[in-house]
Amino acid sequence: MKLAFVVQRYGTEINGGAELHCRWIAEHMRKYSDVEVLTTRALDYITWKNHYPRRKGIVNGVPVRRFSVTRTRRPERFGRLQRFILENEHRVEDELRWIEEEGPCAPSLVRYVRRHAADYDHFIFFSYRYYHSFFGVRTVPEKSILVPTAERDAVIHLKIFKDLFNMPRAFVYNSVEERRMIEGLSRNGHIPGDVVGVGTEVPPFSSGERFRGRHGIDGDYILYIGRIDENKGCHQLFEHFLRFKTETGSPVKLVLIGTTVLKIPSHPDLVPLGFLPEEDKFDALEGTRLLVMPSFHESLSMVTLEAWAMRKPVLANARCEVLKGQCLRSNGGLLYDNYDEFRECLELLLGSETLCRAVGGNGRKYYDAHYTWENIENKYLALIRRLEGT
Amino acid sequence: MDDIATDAQKEAPIRIDHDNVDVADIMDQIKRRIALRPQAPAGAPAATGEGSSGAVLAATGGGKGLAKRVIRRLARPFLPFVRHQLHRFIVRVNPEVYMRIQENTKLLHVLVHNLVIELTKLRIEHEALKSKMRIMEKDFEMLGKRERALEKRVVE
Numbered sequence: 001m002k003l004a005f006v007v008q009r010y011g012t013e014i015n016g017g018a019e020l021h022c023r024w025i026a027e028h029m030r031k032y033s034d035v036e037v038l039t040t041r042a043l044d045y046i047t048w049k050n051h052y053p054r055r056k057g058i059v060n061g062v063p064v065r066r067f068s069v070t071r072t073r074r075p076e077r078f079g080r081l082q083r084f085i086l087e088n089e090h091r092v093e094d095e096l097r098w099i100e101e102e103g104p105c106a107p108s109l110v111r112y113v114r115r116h117a118a119d120y121d122h123f124i125f126f127s128y129r130y131y132h133s134f135f136g137v138r139t140v141p142e143k144s145i146l147v148p149t150a151e152r153d154a155v156i157h158l159k160i161f162k163d164l165f166n167m168p169r170a171f172v173y174n175s176v177e178e179r180r181m182i183e184g185l186s187r188n189g190h191i192p193g194d195v196v197g198v199g200t201e202v203p204p205f206s207s208g209e210r211f212r213g214r215h216g217i218d219g220d221y222i223l224y225i226g227r228i229d230e231n232k233g234c235h236q237l238f239e240h241f242l243r244f245k246t247e248t249g250s251p252v253k254l255v256l257i258g259t260t261v262l263k264i265p266s267h268p269d270l271v272p273l274g275f276l277p278e279e280d281k282f283d284a285l286e287g288t289r290l291l292v293m294p295s296f297h298e299s300l301s302m303v304t305l306e307a308w309a310m311r312k313p314v315l316a317n318a319r320c321e322v323l324k325g326q327c328l329r330s331n332g333g334l335l336y337d338n339y340d341e342f343r344e345c346l347e348l349l350l351g352s353e354t355l356c357r358a359v360g361g362n363g364r365k366y367y368d369a370h371y372t373w374e375n376i377e378n379k380y381l382a383l384i385r386r387l388e389g390t
Numbered sequence: 391m392d393d394i395a396t397d398a399q400k401e402a403p404i405r406i407d408h409d410n411v412d413v414a415d416i417m418d419q420i421k422r423r424i425a426l427r428p429q430a431p432a433g434a435p436a437a438t439g440e441g442s443s444g445a446v447l448a449a450t451g452g453g454k455g456l457a458k459r460v461i462r463r464l465a466r467p468f469l470p471f472v473r474h475q476l477h478r479f480i481v482r483v484n485p486e487v488y489m490r491i492q493e494n495t496k497l498l499h500v501l502v503h504n505l506v507i508e509l510t511k512l513r514i515e516h517e518a519l520k521s522k523m524r525i526m527e528k529d530f531e532m533l534g535k536r537e538r539a540l541e542k543r544v545v546e
Contacts, residue, residue: 318417331413340424341417348404348416358408 001033001384002119006136007126008104010039010064011052015275016226018149021198021302022126026062028199028377036120037064038112040104040132047072048104067109073101086154095160099134110135117143122384124172128164129155137167144168145383150178151297152321162186170387172196172380174300176329177321194383197300199373202309203279208287211280215273220350221253222315223288225281225303226295228272229261233294233317238265240342245269247343252350254292257284285310289356290349293333298322305371308332308363313356315345332363 007022014020026035037059043051048069057064078101084090085098109132113123117140125133128148137144146168150156165186171193173179183189212218228234234256241254242265256264256272257280264272276284285291291307293316298304301323304314314333316323318341327333334349336342349356369375404419465472481488 328414331411334413335417340427341420344404344420344424348420352406354408355406355411358406358411359413362411 001121003033003035004038004120004123006038006123006132008130008132009042010037018127027060028373035062037062039066040069040106041066042069042104046075067106069104069106071105073103092159095158103131105131110139114139141167142169145170147172149299151299153297170383175322177325178299194379196376196379197371199371199376200306200309203282206282206286211283211287219251220289221255223255223284223291225257227258228256233296234262237294240339244343285312290315293323296320308367311360311364313359330363330366332366
């Protein structure tokens with residue numbers, strides 16, 4: 001069996017989102033079949049500028065074939081077009097123009113998929129909203145498995161995606177909520193699919209003390225991991241946290257790990273550390289009281305799973321359907337919808353070590369039941385077997 | 391094992407079974423507790439000593455706003471009377487200041503009046519310019535047609 005993983009970017013430098021998800025799955029599926037990754041030469045997800053060389057390479061043992069991006073994305077023009085599409089009556093042609101602007105525009109990748117369709121048993125496309133999936137799934141619908149990694153954002157309602165969601169042979173969803181949303185939007189319940197998600201690589205040893213020593217952090221802290229961006233709900237998190245500090249006089253700190261896009265308010269208890277290596281990240285998780293996830297839109301939230309793997313409770317934004325569903329199903333995290341709830345939940349978790357242990361333990365049980373690599377691999381294999389049997 | 395989670399708060403405690411944590415139940419309790427919060431100070435008996443409503447309001451997040459609203463509502467019937475008395479007091483205590491306030495008010499009226507007039511003039515001018523522009527556009531169009539017609543003639 002030969003599988004092609006088709007994704008917008010690929011490389012060890014890319015540390016999050018659908019790209020990391022794809023890399024991990026490809027590396028794990030290598031045990032069961034021939035695997036090849038088809039991707040672009042882009043590294044930067046804003047402009048999709050060609051960065052990697054064109055030649056075929058190997059990344060962590062997985063062969064990678066890269067295709068050139070013929071047109072870089074101009075963020076301002078793209079922003080204008082997206083605004084127009086979302087705010088005005090428009091034609092399907094405008095939506096097609098939008099998908100080409102969204103990129104990464106790599107026609108040679110789609111051409112390769114068409115010409116070499118017979119060489120692969122299945123094409124697993126990651127991220128529904130990019131050029132490679134939109135045109136790739138259309139090119140080989142009978143062999144394609146789509147991993148949509150969809151969030152409840154405005155573009156999912158575009159007409160072109162309703163058709164797309166009815167084309168692939170099968171779906172791999174990240175969460176029950178994502179499946180429900182896509183099936184509700186496109187009435188594609190007849191297409192086989194499973195809720196799978198992704199596992200995580202937890203290092204055998206991690207130390208909160210090592211993290212505190214390395215970054216000079218003392219006392220209790222809560223942790224945010226991810227891009228520090230308004231879209232991720234960080235602005236609201238800062239407001240809630242600083243108000244919580246003023247009202248309660250709590251000495252707790254908020255440690256932020258991730259690249260910064262948003263201006264962080266200057267406060268001694270807001271500790272931005274920038275992007276950190278995996279070892280540091282897990283050390284930080286080991287030392288924290290809880291992980292806070294303020295994002296409004298998530299398709300899975302890999303850091304939430306990592307926190308649960310480390311037996312840490314999560315305080316999540318209840319407005320994100322996926323996080324809410326995960327927390328309620330696992331009993332591994334509390335939820336806030338407004339400041340009052342944020343304060344209550346944080347006080348509750350900071351005030352009771354026993355509760356933190358119990359909630360974190362529930363998270364771990366949920367992680368063990370659904371997100372170990374053995375589980376993930378078996379679900380992929382079962383789905384493929386099902387397709388081959390029909 | 392049932393446990394009272396937040397001792398510091400005097401509101402209904404959140405009961406948690408640590409052996410079998412139910413997040414939905416905890417969130418329901420938190421929501422109920424928050425929903426009850428605004429009614430607590432109004433329904434509370436006139437506070438005395440350390441546990442006064444003022445202290446409670448200062449300690450809770452939305453309390454200040456609520457206290458302000460309650461005070462404002464209670465004071466509303468007396469406001470005209472208070473304003474009248476204040477007016478009389480100013481006239482009596484410092485007639486000069488009172489005169490100055492009156493003058494300032496008159497000046498403000500004149501200023502607003504003048505601003506309205508100027509804005510009206512500008513609007514009329516804007517409309518006139520728009521009409522002129524439309525006329526010039528038509529002229530331009532007509533001249534373009536004439537140019538093309540003349541070019542045709544020259545070619546012929």
